[in-house]
Amino acid sequence: MSRKWTRWLAGAVAAATVVLGTAATAAAASNLLANPGFEAGNTSSWTCSGATTVGSPVHSGSYALAATPAGQDYAQCSQRVTVLPNSAYTLSAYVQGSYIYLGATGTGGTDPQTWTSSSGYSQLSTSFTTGASTTSVTIYIHGWYGQPTYYADDFVLSGPGGGGGNPTAPAAPTGLTSTGTTSSSVSLSWTAPSGDVSGYNVYQNGTKVGTASGTSYTATGLSASTSYTYAVTAYNSVGESPKSNQVTATTSSGGGGNPGGGTLPTHVLTGYWHNFVNGAKALKLSDVPTSYDLVAVAFADATSTPGAISFTLDSGLSSAVGGYTDAQFTADIATLHSRGQKVILSVGGQNGTISVGDSTAAANFANSAYSLIQKYGFDGIDIDLENGVNATYMAQALHSLGSKVGSSLIVTLAPQTIDMQSTGAAYFQLALNIKDILTIVNMQYYNSGTMLGCDQAVYAQGTENFITALACIQLQGGLRPDQVGLGLPASGSAGAGAVAPSVVNASLDCLAKGANCGSFKPSATYPTIRGAMTWSINWDASNGYAFANTVHPHLGSM
Numbered sequence: 001m002s003r004k005w006t007r008w009l010a011g012a013v014a015a016a017t018v019v020l021g022t023a024a025t026a027a028a029a030s031n032l033l034a035n036p037g038f039e040a041g042n043t044s045s046w047t048c049s050g051a052t053t054v055g056s057p058v059h060s061g062s063y064a065l066a067a068t069p070a071g072q073d074y075a076q077c078s079q080r081v082t083v084l085p086n087s088a089y090t091l092s093a094y095v096q097g098s099y100i101y102l103g104a105t106g107t108g109g110t111d112p113q114t115w116t117s118s119s120g121y122s123q124l125s126t127s128f129t130t131g132a133s134t135t136s137v138t139i140y141i142h143g144w145y146g147q148p149t150y151y152a153d154d155f156v157l158s159g160p161g162g163g164g165g166n167p168t169a170p171a172a173p174t175g176l177t178s179t180g181t182t183s184s185s186v187s188l189s190w191t192a193p194s195g196d197v198s199g200y201n202v203y204q205n206g207t208k209v210g211t212a213s214g215t216s217y218t219a220t221g222l223s224a225s226t227s228y229t230y231a232v233t234a235y236n237s238v239g240e241s242p243k244s245n246q247v248t249a250t251t252s253s254g255g256g257g258n259p260g261g262g263t264l265p266t267h268v269l270t271g272y273w274h275n276f277v278n279g280a281k282a283l284k285l286s287d288v289p290t291s292y293d294l295v296a297v298a299f300a301d302a303t304s305t306p307g308a309i310s311f312t313l314d315s316g317l318s319s320a321v322g323g324y325t326d327a328q329f330t331a332d333i334a335t336l337h338s339r340g341q342k343v344i345l346s347v348g349g350q351n352g353t354i355s356v357g358d359s360t361a362a363a364n365f366a367n368s369a370y371s372l373i374q375k376y377g378f379d380g381i382d383i384d385l386e387n388g389v390n391a392t393y394m395a396q397a398l399h400s401l402g403s404k405v406g407s408s409l410i411v412t413l414a415p416q417t418i419d420m421q422s423t424g425a426a427y428f429q430l431a432l433n434i435k436d437i438l439t440i441v442n443m444q445y446y447n448s449g450t451m452l453g454c455d456q457a458v459y460a461q462g463t464e465n466f467i468t469a470l471a472c473i474q475l476q477g478g479l480r481p482d483q484v485g486l487g488l489p490a491s492g493s494a495g496a497g498a499v500a501p502s503v504v505n506a507s508l509d510c511l512a513k514g515a516n517c518g519s520f521k522p523s524a525t526y527p528t529i530r531g532a533m534t535w536s537i538n539w540d541a542s543n544g545y546a547f548a549n550t551v552h553p554h555l556g557s558m
Helices: 007-015 023-028 315-320 326-338 359-376 391-405 426-433 464-476 501-513 537-542 546-557
Strands: 051-054 064-067 077-082 088-105 113-129 136-142 150-158 174-181 186-191 199-204 207-212 216-219 227-235 247-250 268-274 294-298 342-349 380-385 410-413 440-444 450-452 458-460 484-489 531-535
Touching: 064 136, 136 150, 174 227, 174 247, 186 227, 186 247, 199 216, 207 216, 216 227, 268 440, 268 537, 268 546, 294 380, 294 410, 326 342, 326 359, 342 359, 342 410, 359 391, 380 391, 391 426, 410 426, 440 464, 440 531, 458 464, 464 484, 464 501, 484 501, 501 531, 501 546, 531 537, 531 546, 537 546
Parallel strands: 268 294, 268 531, 294 342, 342 380, 380 410, 410 440, 440 484, 484 531
Antiparallel strands: 051 064, 064 150, 077 136, 088 113, 088 136, 088 150, 174 186, 186 216, 199 207, 199 227, 227 247, 450 458
């Protein structure tokens, strides 16, 4: 998870690579985009926010796109295009300005994104290959927080055409029904309309409360013994459908559960347990103190089967703790359960090579993860893939696993800070795609250098402002407060950007109550902010459990 120091910088440099070409090459390519140079004098065929067309500066012709980010709006323009399955495509555009992102979503493979900053027009270019069932993709361009107007011109999407033109807005979903209630939640399902659908909006008592990538959703944080009315719409790049039929559901009077989160407390302390030996104290799982509500076993192993995972106790760890067998490890999980703790299996880490890039790999992941859950008694899965995720197929895998395990499944994510800077990033897309079953996103607020906060200011790691201003991006980007946790190193030995545990508590107070803030103070408060995570329990043990002994009591008092 944390055993790296330069990956972010290297990744940022790679992401910023600009592939230069010539206007003649672009002109010669077959272009699947409508109004690619905005020569219609408007943004027809595009879905845009904060954008218009201008006569200067242009790359060629008479018009170009001009878009100005404002507040939390990146000033995005997108266009849905029909394509063929299992086909290669190249996307390019000429751009001018600061922090301009070009990419595509819904490719059925690895969704590409590249970016640049340029004082004059330069060409951004990227490529992708569609999946076996992909018939349309959305290409997009957007700017970034607090940056000035950017310009774009002469887009080209080259490759075999899908032959269908741009899709229309979808029809309304049908058959909306309530599939279950607790004292604080309502679960919904519906039937998808025919045609192209990018996702669904869920309305509660007439107000939009969430989105879903599939045909189910669980509304949480509700009051007991209360009736709520729901409707759902479908949307794509063209627009939003009419609302579905309405359904009214009444929450129960008490008891119930915590959908997507088992029986975890309202505020959770998560810690990673090492299934390996490094400089930190080696521990058996039963040595983990009860101050950790959720324990993530690091890590699952890749297999020769695409997408499949396995787990093997490390022989070095066994030697370090005086012997440790599979049977003892399984018994320790049961011991933690008897203490009220939950144990999940973490997939990835710095060296994790697990890849879920198609439907077959997704099925392999779900089946193998379910087998490990049954064998050892794990309560769920943590996704800590630091070498990239496929938002489409990992979401498919996790939803499949959820259908096998049921509502008690715990699903957590541990992205790096760069992975959650934009809702267009794959990890952020994954979080939104699985929002209906997602328990917590414990972003790693470390090993990051400097990053932009939600107020467009630049903050340095190792400060309260860095934590609260970056958490704000997730809270304003579509995640519920109860799905957002703060991931910090247990000590300076565990990662760059460590803060005193008291700073973690102050950050929680700032986000939950608007109290004990640094110079950054969020525009809203989030009383149900889920909690904190640390890398790792072993490093915390080496430091006298200063993190757990400080943060866990504070979480209990919130």
